[in-house]
Amino acid sequence: MAAITSSGVILKVAGNSQQYPPPFATVCPPSSASANSSKLFSSQLSFSSSNSCLSLRSNQTLLSPRLAKSSSPALIVASAKPEPLKIMISGAPASGKGTQCELITKKYDLVHVAAGDLLRAEIASGSENGKRAKEYMEKGQLVPNEIVVVMVKERLLQPDAQENGWLLDGYPRSLLQATAFMEFDFQPDLFILLEVPEELLVERVVGRRLDPVTGRIYHLRYSPPESEEIAARLTQRFDDTEEKVKLRLRTHHQNVEAVLSIYKDVTLKVDGSVSKEEVFAQIDSALTKLLDRKAISGSLAA
Template identity: 85%
Template sequence: MAAISTCGVNFRAGGKSQRPPPSSPPPYASLCPPSSVSAKTPKLFFSSKLSVASSNSCISLRSNQTLFTPRLGKSHGTALVVASAKPEPLKIMISGAPASGKGTQCELITKKYGLVHVAAGDLLRAEIASGSENGKRAKEYMEKGQLVPNEIVATIVKERLLKPDAQENGWLLDGYPRSMSQATALMEFDFQPDVFILLEVPEGLLVERVVGRRLDPVTGRIYHLKYSPPENEEIAARLTQRFDDTEEKVKLRLRTHHQNVEAVLSLYKDVTLKVDGSVSKEEVFSQIDLALTKLFEDRKATSGTLAA
């Protein structure tokens, strides 16, 4: 019966469990010397799953989360491994000024790439509602009209990013970090993005987008008097404007945003993708999609470098 041995991996061949010697190379580095299987050199590929059978035996190997599938030929016992590597999931941060279209792009990105959408504000509100220790501490600061300390928010974000779905599928961190201290806290937790997307929109257009926004208190839908007007007069009559959606207040918010984002960019300058956010949402997403597709394809190619 043919046998294949690897380092530090239990495998089954013909129903018997064996433990290879510790001096063997790692399973993804090589198979056994040709003499143990065949004089013909086998091909080795990365694989996310392994399950192979020949006419005489079934062999399965697992190393970490990579599974290999050797197959023994009928006449020569040649080992052939067929595999498809699963690339490392994407880790993305996205930033943009108020009314830059960040929310829309987050929806489009997560829909296509299957990433876990993580918004710090939503996490904070959920934490408070849950009554957790961090939630209670955050609520105390908010009730006093104070900002929630960075270490509390960073801890909440860290715990979310460490959940299995985010680790397996990748994540899209929305609007966070917003300051150097927040970015530093994430770096201390060893969270680094593959891409930091920055939506750039001229200030005049941002002001126009914000000042023209209106809220329907009945449905919760957001309209815009110019770009997305209400369907009828009945809806138009009940629309309201947020208290901070005035030109004076939005300009103040924009100044704060620009100051903070410049500090954050200094940490992520090597992975920053600046996107023109003044065009249509489809055109904005096309710019983002082009960059992410290239990154994803490069990662797939890298993960298969051991393929022969």
């Protein structure tokens, strides 16, 4: 059998132990047995064009087969899939969460769950909970937990989020919400906080517009619509006025520190006032390192 150490894989073939480099290394079976060995290798491995070496991915463990019919040494692969990413991203209104969520989900294929979108969909449906939520949002107040917590919980428990991992956008926003969320055992791997000066936030919000046809968000100054036709149909969200955004900012600042106290060990603070590319570079670096750690953990557990 094979064992994994901090320095690599110990592979035992035909009674001999041999140490191989860590994941992402190349393993070459003995030339005399390469024909038999290659048949037992997982299709996830790839052969080099120049020889019979096999490239290993980081989440694979080498094992020696016990049931091989041939006396020649042979190898099989047991793949341990890493746990999916569970990420939270927070920040004041117009801090750039939507833009970063788009970039993150595009690269890491996570399920984007926006608490604000869930609430707005509930409001648009005209349900009783939607009517109650709108009353609180118009006052710049947080929507009660009994409405939001269950809504978010049910979305994260759906199969796509459980299998691919999730990116929770704009939630939790208070200590009570974070505490209630932890009771459902939803613990993030990383809590990303985008920090932007308040005067810039107000400017971003007031100039923000929604295309009701495509759902895309534009900004009259920073990201104007591509044509007059699109510009003519743009709408402003009811809570994107200067008065309401200042109320929302006040609520955000009052609650964000309490939320950070819950996730302080996994918090990444990012300067959201720089370009979206620079913001994403910081986030991307953190997520890449996180995935590497999960891959190693998955290999050790295999």
